[in-house]
Amino acid sequence: MPARVIVVTSGKGGVGKTTSTANIAAALAKFGKKVVAVDADVGLRNLDVIMGLENRVVFNFIDVIEKTCKLSQALVKDKRVPGLYLLPAAQTRTKDAVNPQQMIELCEELKPDFDFILLDCPAGIEGGFKNAAAGADEALVVTTPEIPAVRDADRIIGMLESMGKSPIRLIINRLRPNMVQDGDMLAKDDILDVLSIDLIGVVPEDEGVIRATNNGEPMTMTLDSPAAHAYLNIAERLLGNDVPLMDLESYTSRGFFSWIKKLFKRRTRQY
Amino acid sequence: MDFLRKLFGGGNDGSGAKAKDRLRIVLIHDRTDISPELLDSLREEIVSVLSKYMEIDNDKIEIDLDRDEKAVALVANIPVLRIKRGNVDYDKV
Known part of the structure; x- marks a missing residue:
């Protein structure tokens, strides 16, 4: 069966498109799929660095399009996970x-x-968005629980719909369960209410993302953090498996001691 | 009382609720944002339909989207000079 082509997009920058791409790609490969992550960000490439493959890039997809190379x-074959490849940008x-036509052909x-x-x-x-979206059948829209990111996601969803992409599914990234609990952050359902598209996963804010970027190793390769599990679940849902949403609140400690601590926290915030 | 409520977390409207409200209003406006070109072509079509039934004052037509906090409406002010009685087949109405 030919590959499913999925564009990972967001409108707004800095919400985690590249991190999501790298982690979902690595997770799908761990499930035994043959996966290529294409960096469609020509001129500002970063997927190679996030995946830790920057030293092995020789040619890029523009070279392929211009027939400079095959x-x-x-x-670039990732030697850590069988079946995982990167096609770098120039x-x-x-x-x-x-x-767009060249992207479709690629x-x-x-x-x-x-x-x-x-x-x-x-x-x-x-142009960059239109190029990347042209070749795709499906879309993953990444947003964070903030007004600017959700607003831009809404714009992008409208454009993807008019281009006929389906399904279009949402990743809510960098959610802080404790802030949601305190009523200080848009909750998952708040975002789904206004965007009215299907959710494919919620990724909690996680320091492990920074460590993974520093190390050049997608988290789903080592699986030692909450965000890694969230991305693994997203990959499973892409494969059609019905995985329940993670109980993010369990990552916020809720025992008696932390309740006392929280009381003091509220007091200090108030005064 | 307010202090106690805040202490126990009840009834404490955090900034999340405010964010949801602001987001909803921003999206209402974004989704109904119309380009001047689209508005012009809308105006032309409305005028051409209305002109079949009545003579209208082309120079005084006002068509715009009226926005308030919660909703958006298409508001048109089109002065009518005369109804074209002869051209409409009243038997069919």
Whole structure:
């Protein structure tokens, strides 16, 4: 069966598109799928660094499009997880170096060899987004529980719908369960109410993300943090498995001692 | 009392509720945002339909989206000069 092509996008920058792409790609590979993560952010590439493969990049997908090299030469094989590949972006070119038609052709060329093609989309709604979205059938929209990110997600969802992408599913990233509990953060249902699209997962705020980026190792490879489990669940849901949402509140300690601590916290906040 | 309520976390409207309200209003406006070109073409079509039935004052037409806090309405002010009685087949109405 040819690959499912999924664009990972958000509109707003800095909400975790690249981190999500890397972790979902690695998780899918761990489940035995053959996966290629394509960095569609031409000129500002970062997926190679997040995946820890920056030293092994020789060619990029613009080279493939311009026939400077063969597709197989540009693909970087991740030696840590079987079946995981990166197709890097060009760093010294601009988004104008490709057009949507070329992206569609590139995806068609990749399709027979993979189960999943994940396209890491640049921020914004201009050419870069249109290129990345062109080749995709499905979409994952990443947002954080903040007004600007949800607003931009709404815009992007509208554009993806008009392009006929389906299904379009939402990842809520960097949620802080304790802030939601205190009523100081948009909750999962608040966001789903206004966006009215299907949720595929909620990823809690997690210091492990920074450590993983420092180490160049997607969290789903080592699985030692809450965010890693959330991404693993997202990958399972992509595979069609019915996995219940994580009980994020269990990550906020709720014992008697922490209740006392919380009381003091409230007091200090008040005065 | 207020102090006690806050201490025990009850009835404490956090900033999350405010964020939800603001988000909802922002999205109502975003989703009904209309470009000047689209508004012009809407105006032309409305005028062409109305012109079949009545003579209207083209220079004084006002069509715009009226926004308040909670909703958006299409408001049109179109001065009518004369109804075209001859052109409408009243038997069909």
